[in-house]
Amino acid sequence: MIASPVYRVTRKPPSVLAVLLRRRAAKDAESLVLRHENAVPRRQLANPVRYEPADRI
Template sequence: MIASLVYRLLRQVLQMLTQLARDGGAKDVELLVLRHQVAVLRRQVHRPDLEPADRAVLAMLSRLLPRPYWSAFFVTPATLLRWHRELVARRWTYPHARTGRPPVDRRVRELVLRLAAENPSWGHRRIQGELVGLGFRVTPSSLRPSTRCSPPMAST
């Protein structure tokens, strides 16, 4: 993604440099053509599908353009500000640690289900005690939802 962003930024800078080299009349005509194309596309597409690199370029360009001219963007000024805040936040935040109880290992879960199926009269505390005896460290409350099974059927 970073390479894509750098490529697009470089491309935008080169396009801006070529715009500076053109004479004023050609720029005005090109602006009119581009504005008409944008108007046509706005009638056809209600919500554009932007990639993260597109959002970054628009957020960066919005910092260069004075706020009264933000009507040139096809998104609202609040959206541009939100994108810019997200870019800054992504740069200065770190991944958050998962909160809560860690998940039970898949093998332990399969063993718990097997013990519950083979011993329907055992409760979650008994199964937890058996697992402790086998060397697994699991709390009884983490077993409770996974060991619910139907009561033993009465034999006729």
Template sequence: MILSMLYKVTRGLLSVPGVLLRRNTARDAELLVLRHESAVLRRQITGPVRYESADRFWLASL
């Protein structure tokens, strides 16, 4: 019973850094997507937004 409790506490403590890292990674990925969209819009400011296949690949990979 003590081992089971110790296991659960240890597992909980080890999962905290993973959650924190995922939050930062998701935020960074979102910023990269927004920056790329901004670059595409600046490139095509006179007409409608047209994503090229490279742009779609970049957004999908992020």
């Protein structure tokens, strides 16, 4: 039980620092990859993909 909050507290600062130090080109490339990952299910599914508010965060 206590391992999960401890893990979250120790894992977040390095990831936030990594995001802040990334170059703009790397951020743009990641955005393109994520957009493609979202576009694939939209093309393959008959019904539109419905995201929950938590998914959008």
